[in-house]
Amino acid sequence: MEYFLQQLINGLTLGAIYGLIAIGYTMVYGIIRMINFAHGEIYMLGAFISLIAFLVSTLLGGTSVAFGLLAALVSTMVLTALYGWAVERVAYRPLRNAPKLAPLISAIGMSIVLQNFSQLTQGARVKPLPPLFKGGIELMHGETFSVNLSYLQMTIMALTVALMVVFTWVITRTSLGRAQRATEQDMKMAALLGVNTDRIISATFVMGATLASVAGLMVTLYYGVIDFYIGFLAGIKAFTAAVLGGIGSLPGAMLGGLLIGLIEAFWSGYFSIEYKDVAAFSILVLVLLFRPTGLLGRPEVEKI
Amino acid sequence: MAGANLKAALKDGILGAVVAAALALPMLGFRLVDSASALTLATRFDWVAWAAAIVGLGRFALCLLRQAVPADRVPVLPDLGAKFPKARLVAGWAMAGFALALPFLPFADRSLVDKATLVLIYVMLGWGLNIVVGLAGLLDLGFVAFYAVGAYSYALLATKLDLSFWLCLPMAGVFAAGFGILLGFPVLRLRGDYLAIVTLGFGEIIRVILQNWVDFTNGPNGISGIPRPSLFGLVFTANAPEGKTTFADYFNLDFSGDHRVIFLYFVILALALLTNLFTLRIRRLPIGRAWEALREDEIACRSLGLNPTMIKLSAFATGAMFAGFAGSFFATRQGFISPESFTFIESAVILAIVVLGGMGSQIGVVLAALLLVGLPEWFRELQQYRMLAFGGAMVLIMLWKPSGLLSHRAPTIRLGKGATP
């Protein structure tokens, strides 16, 4: 029971991170029907930028860890969002009316570029960061095993919830969100009604990148090590999460992320750590077989 | 008017420079240095300045250029395939002739033939994937899985059961096709993009299994000592093992390591040409036409009585079979395989070859393979910039020619003449 609870906590933490990345995939897919393959790398850049930003802010004399992290969070969100914007502007926008596979190939190319850019500029070696958050709460004390909820895990979950609240507000209550939903439903019609769809698409990439950058920051703190290669697997997992939840659905992305996180945590906890990725994908295939639109995806009536 | 243009270009350039500076600041401006005690930072702000200057000037120049040359006067490559229907045929034969003669040309040394062999592996893989993506329109991001199945089939059959390459080759193809059917059956009903993620996942699953099923695959250490193929029983070694004759002895030649390299080159050339021949032929058969029809409109296919699942499955399995052949060749050429060789990036390269070549175009695949695999081989020394340039080239070619280098499609049958050659 204690062990189960601990895996639950670990899984939810991991899942929150996946969910934040997955939202970027699902939003972009919803609006331009494209798999943004470089999104995993945006998250990786977010991790690097957050690490650098944190070090810079401590160098500049910030002695308080909290202040340093806040400064890192804000600058990471801004700078990573800029990367998200630039990638769309350079590699995707010119291909808006191109054959369907062209943007995908361009995105794969972009992902290779960003990965190697980061390797070249920051080196291939793993970057360690000593733990900043120490301690936690002991939730339960068993005979052999005690369940811990660390302060860091609490922070990650709280931050995720806060971001989701803000994000849901933006999508449902602001004019930007309205324009975004309109563009998602029917881009041509939205454009006819005076929505600047190019700007809306840019905004979508910026929002996705912002959330991914926070995920990058969280992962830097959580695992304490990052390298240039983390974007690939996290990207695949997050995309799997988006599909699992029903691609195009925002709550679905979060749900999918949490599920993937839980599957991984429980699988590595109870079966084998080597095959945790296999487990996540197998669940995806099973879900798609029985619910082809994912868990929360709207069923699509075939237009004939 | 010119003043206004200049002003616009200047604005564009400055904006570009500012964005570039902001992008470069964290990643180029600072460098993480992990010394023994802790992680520290080094700075190199000069790089940021350079990045800003290059991007700014680049955008400035591009903007001026765009104004000077209106979009409709931008020189474009004429579509030769459409203008001269015979040109394609001539080019194809010329390329095949050149490929046959290559090892005997004066400038062909061992390393060139080796590189050409590598390019041909990708040409073959590209032609195999072209069936799936180019003809049937199924987005497969895990093609490398079938390549791996082929490679491990041969490696295991040869090292454990002592079977010969020529016996294992068809078996590897059958195994790979079998995996294709096994995977395809449940997932081919999914919509296109879902198929992409499932195949991508499948590719990773195969790799993870190869890595962790140590008893069977020897895990990350891979399988070494994979036997080399023989030519009708003639082996390519300096000294013949018991009961065998060496190639050099049989033809009264001095032994040379080049013989095997050239032999391997011809094996892959034959395999690749076989793939090409197969594709050219099947495109003119009902199943091939059904693949293309499915790519065009699945609902119309169903209204004509075509069962989409079976048609997709046949394309998927056929493509996988050729990947299996290529995989077993890869294993015998390297003599050593490990899961390292079958990462996602391989699938991406093969897909890029198909899409950059122009979906469905056989010659396009050759050009793209030369460009993406052959060219970087010459820049081995620039190892660390190689992949950066590779990714950049993928983006640039797509921006330049979104439907691929050669995208013209000729009908597979014309009225009054029956099938065209």
Place this chain on the structure above:
Amino acid sequence: MSTLPLLDVEHVTMRFGGLFAVNDLSFTAQPKAITAVIGPNGAGKTTLFNCITGFYKPQIGRMTLNHADGPVLLERLDDYDIAAKARVARTFQNIRLFARMSVLENLIVAQHHKLMRASAFSLAGLLGLSRYSKAEKLAVDKARHWLDRVGLLDLADEDAGSLPYGSQRRLEIARAMCTDPVLLCLDEPAAGLNPKESLELNSLLTGIRDEMGIGLLLIEHDMSVVMEISDWVVVLDYGSKIAEGAPALIKDDPAVIHAYLGEPDESEA
């Protein structure tokens, strides 16, 4: 009646959520006859077509196709089997051609099953056996015949997507005919045609009825087409049948007039 109808639709109901797109609909279509299904927009005509051709599965009802060798229950077949085994062919309201394949190739794909059998699932074709080339020649002959009928013989080697709209409509009919159907379902074949093309269409459709002896089922907005060529008219409104009969009678049916003219904002698609 002594002879069975070609198509017997009984109590078919198709719901989307709470909306009854087709509600308890029964009618028959005779062989060697043109049956028209008409009705205002949103009356459920295309949904009915999608049920008959298997793209949708109705929740309730039975659809029987009476072949010479016995009845076939359409609702039990997959869409592709309805085309292949029950031999019901159809066209689409938004033309669905294989745009980047040639006109001739479109017609050859329609003869897929025959050619697959002849080529022994492509194996005989791969080996270049004459058995296949003979079958292919026959297929081309059939394609040529239909291209001639629809007046597209000169454009046989063009990409289907490059044809003008009216020609694409005719090509779609030719493609459907290449599957040797016993029932041909046409979803608004006259939509977007000019008066001259519309007249040509009429003679093409009556020609198919008279020469091939098959049944035609068509959805149409263009009343002139309906009144001129159809032998029987079924009128739908809100998913239910409000009238059926010979065209001359339908014209004066008060329920029909009400359905069409009673709605002041009735608009054409």
